Each structure stands twice: as C-alpha cells, then as structure tokens.
Amino acid sequence: MTSDAPWLSDAQQRAWRGWLALGSRLPAALHRQLQAESGLSLQDFEVLVHLSEAAGSRARVLDLARALEWERSRLSHHVTRMERRGLVAREECSEDGRGAFVVLVDAGRAALEAAAPTHAHWVKEVVFGGLSAEDVAALERITGTILSRI
Amino acid sequence: MTSDAPWLSDAQQRAWRGWLALGSRLPAALHRQLQAESGLSLQDFEVLVHLSEAAGSRARVLDLARALEWERSRLSHHVTRMERRGLVAREECSEDGRGAFVVLVDAGRAALEAAAPTHAHWVKEVVFGGLSAEDVAALERITGTILSRI
DNA sequence: GCGGAATAGTTGATGCTTCACCTATGTTGG
DNA sequence: CCAACATAGGTGAAGCATCAACTATTCCGC
Structure with missing residues (x-):
C-alpha cells in the first residue's frame, strides 16, 4: 500500500475516497433522517415500498428477496422483527x-405514507439538488459500467 | 411513491437505482474477495492499513476512530476481536x-501485506478499469457535491 | 403412487453495529 | 486543594447480517 504496488493514480484515488466517504455517510444520513421522522429503518422502508407496489400489497418471500436483492434468511429474520412491530x-x-x-x-402502510414524502424530498434535495443533468447521466453511466464488471 | 409525490425524474431514478445497486454489490464483492484471499474483512483491512501508515505502527484509539470515521465504541469492539485473532x-x-x-x-502486518496487492489490483481493475479519465473526474466531482450537501 | 431430488421458508449461532451507560483519568475555577 | 466537569476508553444489551443446518412441501422419473 505504500510504495511499489501499482495503486491508483491521484485522480483515481480522490474519486475512490469520495466514493468510500459517500458510501458510508449517505446511507447513515438517510437512515437517521428516516428513523427520526418515522421510526423506520432504511431496510424497513425498502420492504414497505416493495409491498406497497405489489399486487394485493403482498409478495411471496422469495420474490421479495429477489426484488430487494436480499438473502432469504435475512428477509425472513427481518420480517419476523417487522411482524413483531405490527408493520x-x-x-x-x-x-x-x-x-x-x-x-x-x-x-x-400508515408508517410508509408518513415517511415517504419527506424521504423522497430529502433524496431529491440532498443527492440530486446539486447535480446537473450531465452529472446525473454520468452517474448512471459510471455505476452501470462498474456494476457490469463486478 | 407511486403517483402524486414529486419523486425523481426518469434519469435521476436510473442514476439512483444504479447508486443503490452499486452501494450494495461493490462492498459485498470487495468483502468476498478480501475474505477469500486473506481471511480479513473489509473493516479489518481498513484498520490494518491505517495502522501500517501510522508512525510507529500504532495509533491512539480516538485518532484511529476519526481517521476511519467510526464511533469509538465500534472501534473498541472491533479491536477486541482483532486482538483475539492476534492481528x-x-x-x-x-x-x-x-x-x-x-x-x-x-x-x-503479514496479513495486510498478503492481502494488499491483490485487493489493490482488484479495485483498479473492477472499479476503474472501465472508466475514462472524464468518468473519474466526474465521479470525484459528484461525490464531492453530494457530500457537501449532507 | 412412491422414493429421491429440488424448492420454499425458517431457525440458531456467530460476528458486527449502535446505543446507553460506566469507569478512570485529566482539567479547571474557586 | 478539591469539587465539578470534560475526556478517553470500555462494556453489555439489542438489533442486524451471514452462514449452515433444518423442516416441510412439491416435483419428477419410474
């Protein structure tokens, strides 16, 4: 990590650090905002959103897990906790x-409807409020490129 | 989330989904790669890197926590576990x-030196291998912009 | 139909993160 | 000096994520 390894260029390093910092702070901020507003965690929110969009407000466990890109086990545990809270x-x-x-x-549903508008507004404001159309396009392109190489 | 709310434009939505997908898959892939290679977690790795770069290969708990942007408690617990493993x-x-x-x-130190080259190479390849210089600059700019608004 | 393979889902153990609280040491104003 | 306060760090409990194992049902070939 110090000298001879083919590490990143300066520009890459700045971008990488930016990515890492954002990757830790943005989810944390989202979580805090949501938690303070509605008592939901980011994960609760995701689950509720998917259910609310599903036909009959219900989904098979496996479908839900695939939609969220979660493991079945994780979802099962999480549903148990959400069930206990009556969500x-x-x-x-x-x-x-x-x-x-x-x-x-x-x-x-009530918790979701209480949380969604503020959450959506927060994302729109904080994440996209400072970005130009070119930035948004670049972000889509960049994330797509990296995703395809994982 | 469905109809009347001022949610995101289509382009924003694509970028946001890309961000979310990458934010879950890239850390997972990094973790898997590192774990398979060296038995270290991503967190172990971060701790070891900072220590290896510090004078005397040692750091005060609070300094280390600040450098990693971790809470003191989290670091304390983590250090306890790493101590148990002899790292x-x-x-x-x-x-x-x-x-x-x-x-x-x-x-x-041995674990870090065993893990670092492959890890660095993986990041360079997978994350930056498909990005142009403009992409890298855009990524730095975008992450910086969002970070400043959180 | 029946025995084995595949599938849906749950559970328990372990490690990680956060929160609230605790101890011990240092610092400062009177 | 010493009482009040601040700071460094650790600890226990609770929630969350991952892994391996488990149960119950369905599917499939005979």
Whole structure:
C-alpha cells in the first residue's frame, strides 16, 4: 500500500475516497433522517415500498428477496422483527404449501405514507439538488459500467 | 411513491437505482474477495492499513476512530476481536493515563501485506478499469457535491 | 403412487453495529 | 486543594447480517 504496488493514480484515488466517504455517510444520513421522522429503518422502508407496489400489497418471500436483492434468511429474520412491530404480517400460500406471503398491514402502510414524502424530498434535495443533468447521466453511466464488471 | 409525490425524474431514478445497486454489490464483492484471499474483512483491512501508515505502527484509539470515521465504541469492539485473532495489540499510553494505543503486530502486518496487492489490483481493475479519465473526474466531482450537501 | 431430488421458508449461532451507560483519568475555577 | 466537569476508553444489551443446518412441501422419473 505504500510504495511499489501499482495503486491508483491521484485522480483515481480522490474519486475512490469520495466514493468510500459517500458510501458510508449517505446511507447513515438517510437512515437517521428516516428513523427520526418515522421510526423506520432504511431496510424497513425498502420492504414497505416493495409491498406497497405489489399486487394485493403482498409478495411471496422469495420474490421479495429477489426484488430487494436480499438473502432469504435475512428477509425472513427481518420480517419476523417487522411482524413483531405490527408493520407486516405473514400469510400462508394456498397454491404452494411451502410458500408464504408477506402482507402489508394498515400500520405498515400508515408508517410508509408518513415517511415517504419527506424521504423522497430529502433524496431529491440532498443527492440530486446539486447535480446537473450531465452529472446525473454520468452517474448512471459510471455505476452501470462498474456494476457490469463486478 | 407511486403517483402524486414529486419523486425523481426518469434519469435521476436510473442514476439512483444504479447508486443503490452499486452501494450494495461493490462492498459485498470487495468483502468476498478480501475474505477469500486473506481471511480479513473489509473493516479489518481498513484498520490494518491505517495502522501500517501510522508512525510507529500504532495509533491512539480516538485518532484511529476519526481517521476511519467510526464511533469509538465500534472501534473498541472491533479491536477486541482483532486482538483475539492476534492481528493487533493494545498498549497503554504513558502520556495520558486514560488513553490507549492500538498497535500493529507482526501477524497483522503479514496479513495486510498478503492481502494488499491483490485487493489493490482488484479495485483498479473492477472499479476503474472501465472508466475514462472524464468518468473519474466526474465521479470525484459528484461525490464531492453530494457530500457537501449532507 | 412412491422414493429421491429440488424448492420454499425458517431457525440458531456467530460476528458486527449502535446505543446507553460506566469507569478512570485529566482539567479547571474557586 | 478539591469539587465539578470534560475526556478517553470500555462494556453489555439489542438489533442486524451471514452462514449452515433444518423442516416441510412439491416435483419428477419410474
């Protein structure tokens, strides 16, 4: 890390540090904002958003896991906790006896509807408020490029 | 999130999804690569890098926490675990009786030196391998802009 | 139909992060 | 000097993420 290794150029290093700093501070800020506003975690929010967009406000566990890019186990644990807080419910699946639905219940919908506008506004303001159209296009291009190489 | 709210434009939405996807997959990939290569976590690696760059291969807990942008408690817990694995050691501070040093020990240095070249190469390849100089400059500019607004 | 493979989902253990609180040492004003 | 306060650091509990193992159901070839 010090001398002879083919590390990054100065410009790359600045960009990398920017990425790292943003990658730790932006999620933290989002989480804090959401938590203070509505008592939801960022993860709770993601789950609720997907359920609210799903037909019948319910989704099969595996579909939900795929949509969120979470492991099944993680989702199962998280749903257990959200269930305990009354935000979602589990429901069995008649078509497939192994399956289970996660269902958005009233309290969960209310929490989401209370949190969403402020959250959306915050993202629009803080993340995109300072970016030009070119910046936004560049960001899409850059993230796409890196994603395709992972 | 669905209809009337002033959510993001299409271009912003694509950029935002790219950001979110990258923000979850890149750290995961980095972690996996590092873990498979050397048994270190990304966090272990960060700690070891900072210690290796510090004078005397040691740092005060608070300085280290600030450098990593970690909470003191988190660092303390993490150091405890790394100490148990023989990667670092604690040392008391003669100047300030409350203080403590975290010291890089031989096994930690060896682990770092084993991991660093491959890790660096991976980052250079995967993250920057597909980016033009303009992309890199844009990334630095964009991250800086957002960071300044958080 | 029936036995084995595949699939859906859950659970328990372990490590990590955060929060609130605690101890011990240092600092400062009277 | 010493009481009040600030600072450095550690600890325990609770939530979260990952991994391996487990149960229950369905599918598939015979």
